[in-house]
Amino acid sequence: MGYFHSFKYLFCFILLSNCFYAQSQSDVDFLVKQINTINLSGQSDQVLEATQKLIKLSHFSKNDKGLSYGNYFLASYHHDHANFKQSIDYAKKAQQYSSYLECDQTHAANISSLLAGNYLLLELYTLSFKNYRKALEILKNKANKTTSDALIECSIYSHMSYIYDNINKPDSTLYYLQKEAKILKKIDLKYAYIQKGCSSLGFGNYYLNKNNTDSAQYYYNKSLNHFKNKIHPCKIESLISLGNLYTFQKNYPKAQAFYDLALKSFNQHHFPDILSELYKKIAELKVSQGAITEAKHYQDLYLNIQKKLDDKMKKERDFALNEVMKEEKIKHTLEAKKTQRTTLIIISLLVFITLFIIYLLEKSKSKNLKSIEITQKLLKEKEITEQETHKLKQQINEAFDEIIQLAKDNNPSFYTRFQEVYPKFQSKMLQLNESLKPSELTFAAYIYLGFTTKEVADYTFKAIKTIENNRYNFRKKINLSPEKDLQVWLRNYIDNE
Numbered sequence: 001m002g003y004f005h006s007f008k009y010l011f012c013f014i015l016l017s018n019c020f021y022a023q024s025q026s027d028v029d030f031l032v033k034q035i036n037t038i039n040l041s042g043q044s045d046q047v048l049e050a051t052q053k054l055i056k057l058s059h060f061s062k063n064d065k066g067l068s069y070g071n072y073f074l075a076s077y078h079h080d081h082a083n084f085k086q087s088i089d090y091a092k093k094a095q096q097y098s099s100y101l102e103c104d105q106t107h108a109a110n111i112s113s114l115l116a117g118n119y120l121l122l123e124l125y126t127l128s129f130k131n132y133r134k135a136l137e138i139l140k141n142k143a144n145k146t147t148s149d150a151l152i153e154c155s156i157y158s159h160m161s162y163i164y165d166n167i168n169k170p171d172s173t174l175y176y177l178q179k180e181a182k183i184l185k186k187i188d189l190k191y192a193y194i195q196k197g198c199s200s201l202g203f204g205n206y207y208l209n210k211n212n213t214d215s216a217q218y219y220y221n222k223s224l225n226h227f228k229n230k231i232h233p234c235k236i237e238s239l240i241s242l243g244n245l246y247t248f249q250k251n252y253p254k255a256q257a258f259y260d261l262a263l264k265s266f267n268q269h270h271f272p273d274i275l276s277e278l279y280k281k282i283a284e285l286k287v288s289q290g291a292i293t294e295a296k297h298y299q300d301l302y303l304n305i306q307k308k309l310d311d312k313m314k315k316e317r318d319f320a321l322n323e324v325m326k327e328e329k330i331k332h333t334l335e336a337k338k339t340q341r342t343t344l345i346i347i348s349l350l351v352f353i354t355l356f357i358i359y360l361l362e363k364s365k366s367k368n369l370k371s372i373e374i375t376q377k378l379l380k381e382k383e384i385t386e387q388e389t390h391k392l393k394q395q396i397n398e399a400f401d402e403i404i405q406l407a408k409d410n411n412p413s414f415y416t417r418f419q420e421v422y423p424k425f426q427s428k429m430l431q432l433n434e435s436l437k438p439s440e441l442t443f444a445a446y447i448y449l450g451f452t453t454k455e456v457a458d459y460t461f462k463a464i465k466t467i468e469n470n471r472y473n474f475r476k477k478i479n480l481s482p483e484k485d486l487q488v489w490l491r492n493y494i495d496n497e
């Protein structure tokens with residue numbers, strides 16, 4: 001009877017455990033759907049509260065789905081608030097649940113797309129393209145695609161068109177906009193109002209750049225019609241774009257009306273980069289109207305936000321680049337360890353063969369002594385080499401700090417000193433184009449050292465637009481494709497043998 005009672009209690013415990021697991025799974029699924037709905041409505045602050053509840057529940061029940069989605073929602077929240085460092089960090093945490101993501105490829109593609117979006121806003125276009133392509137590859141290998149998968153593809157093509165628009169490649173911009181529009185035609189509006197609204201915004205911007213104001217106005221209004229009473233960054237940008245269009249046409253009352261509508265959208269939502277641009281446009285409008293006092297007020301608001309964004313952007317861009325370099329270093333370290341293991345095996349075999357030979361030639365003492373002498377010499381040479389390497393590293397670090405200071409001071413001797421520390425830089429650059437001028441080589445040196453467009457402008461006392469033109473002309477001279485990040489490419493090209 002005692003055995004029967006023990007078995008009965010064990011059975012009850014297993015049953016209760018299964019019931020608890022099923023309930024926890026159900027709660028996680030419900031919260032994921034709820035947060036998705038809140039996220040689509042644009043209520044970002046409510047997303048944060050609900051996500052914290054999801055992660056707490058998922059940690060307790062060890063639910064990989066809830067933990068991956070929870071980190072993804074946090075990444076999305078910080079992306080909307082222009083906290084790119086935190087967004088990238090949470091997105092990478094969401095990617096760590098690889099076992100679950102193999103079953104949920106839609107979610108895996110969403111995470112890669114979000115990472116790409118962060119890199120896009122940090123102007124790290126090479127990294128952005130890399131993650132967008134990764135997302136497309138995940139969906140390409142998926143057996144049965146859903147409406148959600150199609151919407152992700154649309155979002156990716158929209159962002160790729162935005163990148164090409166930023167680097168002044170209108171043909172590529174139109175190509176990806178049309179690719180997105182082709183997919184959207186097959187999707188019901190109620191499932192795709194965000195993508196259709198953003199797509200219309202993209203077409204509006206394309207036609208405005210072509211000075212086709214009628215078509216631009218048509219697409220901006222079409223974008224607003226898709227969003228209706230909903231809030232989304234693309235809707236706010238459409239309002240601002242219409243304000244810009246009417247400012248260009250000198251219809252100032254209409255321009256102000258659209259700017260005011262855009263301003264109201266920021267009462268409950270946080271898109272600091274868009275708000276900064278809006279303040280700038282309102283300041284320009286006030287100048288056109290002769291309202292200097294009001295113009296100064298909005299100019300001050302713009303400068304205040306922009307300064308914070310610029311400082312933050314530099315830090316977070318450096319963070320992103322450092323993280324990528326760390327990842328590359330880890331890969332290199334793993335490859336090095338693999339090589340070391342192979343080398344160790346070879347050395348072990350050589351040692352074994354050497355010992356065998358020594359055994360056979362034991363009677364030949366002179367040869368044994370010579371082998372020992374050679375070994376000692378090699379060890380001594382190795383020690384000397386290590387000492388010289390350490391000394392060289394110290395010298396390079398000191399020289400690097402000196403070069404950075406010369407660059408910041410705009411010192412005439414900057415490029416001469418730079419050549420001394422990086423002797424192969426000029427010869428490798430001239431291999432690309434023999435007609436590169438000293439000023440272009442100096443500009444390339446600034447980029448190689450990691451200075452941003454704004455920093456180069458500040459230190460060389462030039463306008464940012466001038467430096468942007470220099471960057472564009474330099475890329476053309478070295479025939480560098482637009483999707484490649486100039487700094488990362490220069491580092492790889494110069495540093496690799």
